[in-house]
Amino acid sequence: MKLATIRRPDNPAETYAAVVSGNETAELSGYADVGAYLASPKAARDEAVAAAAPARRVSDVSFATLIPEPSKVFCIGLNYRNHILETGNELPEYPTIFTKFADSLTGAHDDIEIPAEEHRIDWEGELAIVIGQGGRRISEADAAAAVAGYAVSNDISMRGWQSRTSEWTQGKCWEASAPVGPYLVTPDEYDDGATITTKVNGEVVQQDSTGDLAFGSAALVSYLSTMVTLRPGDLILTGTPAGVALGRRNEQGRHPWLKAGDVVETEIAGLGAQRNTFV
Numbered sequence: 001m002k003l004a005t006i007r008r009p010d011n012p013a014e015t016y017a018a019v020v021s022g023n024e025t026a027e028l029s030g031y032a033d034v035g036a037y038l039a040s041p042k043a044a045r046d047e048a049v050a051a052a053a054p055a056r057r058v059s060d061v062s063f064a065t066l067i068p069e070p071s072k073v074f075c076i077g078l079n080y081r082n083h084i085l086e087t088g089n090e091l092p093e094y095p096t097i098f099t100k101f102a103d104s105l106t107g108a109h110d111d112i113e114i115p116a117e118e119h120r121i122d123w124e125g126e127l128a129i130v131i132g133q134g135g136r137r138i139s140e141a142d143a144a145a146a147v148a149g150y151a152v153s154n155d156i157s158m159r160g161w162q163s164r165t166s167e168w169t170q171g172k173c174w175e176a177s178a179p180v181g182p183y184l185v186t187p188d189e190y191d192d193g194a195t196i197t198t199k200v201n202g203e204v205v206q207q208d209s210t211g212d213l214a215f216g217s218a219a220l221v222s223y224l225s226t227m228v229t230l231r232p233g234d235l236i237l238t239g240t241p242a243g244v245a246l247g248r249r250n251e252q253g254r255h256p257w258l259k260a261g262d263v264v265e266t267e268i269a270g271l272g273a274q275r276n277t278f279v
Contacts, residue, residue, distance in 0.1 A: 001049075002272075003149075003184040005033040007062040015064045019052050020183060025061055026052035034184055035067040035233035038132055038148050065105040066151055066181035067130065072234045073100040074224055075155055075172060079239025080212050086242040095215045095223055098168045100155075100237075103175055108182035108274040112156060114260055115174060120159035121258040121278070124240035125198035125266040127210045128153040129217050130184050134230035143218035146230060149184040152274050153237050154198070154266045159246055159257070180235065183272045192216070194269040196241060200256075201263055205248075208241035210268065 002020040006027075007013075017031035028048040031037040037045060077096035078084050084091060106112065114121060132148025156178055162171020193211030197204060215223070220236055250256045258264065258278050267273035 001186045003034045003037065004182055005064045005066055005068065007064050012062065019049055020058060023058050024054035025056050025058055026054045028052055033068050035069060038232035063108045063182040065107050066184055067233045067235060069102045070233045070235050071231045075100060075237040076215065076220060076239040077168065079214050080208060080241040081214055082208055082212060082242040083240055084214065086247045091214055095220060098172055100173045100178055104173045104178050106176040106179050108179050110179065110276060111279045112177055112276050114278055118158040118160050119257060122157045122159050122245040123198055123200060123258065123264050124155040124157055124244055125196055125206050126153045126155050126237045126240050127196060127268060128180055129220065129236040129238060131230045131234040132232055134232055134234065136225055136229040138222050138225040140218040140222045143221035144187065146221055147187060147217065149186045150190045150271055151181055151184050152266050152268050152271050153178060153180045154264065154274060155237055155240060179274050179276050185271050190270050196268045199265040206241050206243035212241065213238060
């Protein structure tokens with residue numbers, strides 16, 4: 001099953017949760033977004049899906065960020081083996097963790113502002129885990145039951161601010177900079193090891209398998225839930241593969257930071273695609 005959070009055409013400030021089937025979307029009555037849907041009892045969720053009737057075509061809707069108000073957004077650094085080697089680091093013993101905030105998130109097709117304070121802006125296509133049932137101290141064996149599904153995300157990074165200190169958060173949590181969505185896809189419809197691809201202005205800059213993660217979904221859910229209760233709608237951005245601007249040089253020997261007018265497309269097979277223009 002695919003779920004999405006969609007803006008109302010007559011009032012884009014209001015949103016609703018929808019189930020998506022093929023080219024059709026159907027509103028889940030009573031739910032303002034996918035996060036609210038995940039937080040409700042299973043019987044109510046099942047009833048809403050059964051009652052949903054196709055209303056608008058996918059091509060006619062505007063996708064808001066998938067989970068507008070998660071209680072937590074965890075991000076994992078240096079988690080693809082190829083990216084770890086790209087940065088000259090060794091495979092880690094434990095996950096590298098930083099956080100974002102709800103205000104850091106944006107929609108899958110929304111424009112992303114280049115802030116006046118920063119010009120070293122980088123792309124980082126990522127697989128996002130969306131927590132469903134959640135819980136505390138979840139074992140790896142039980143982790144699958146805690147996950148609602150998966151989504152596309154991009155950890156757009158402000159590298160100048162990130163490099164000011166050894167702690168990364170200040171380069172990672174900027175306003176409306178991290179697109180999540182367009183869809184939550186339930187685990188039964190997602191293949192671990194799917195191809196993740198990031199393009200900048202049509203050029204492939206990242207392509208890898210989500211199976212290259214040093215710490216996979218079960219390990220991350222178990223590790224993070226050791227520290228704090230994972231709740232419905234919480235997000236885990238699982239890290240980015242090799243190919244970021246920080247690891248590249250253009251013909252002038254400079255990093256090809258994103259600039260106004262650039263278009264970043266992020267796609268994971270089976271999960272859909274994002275397309276964000278930088279302004």
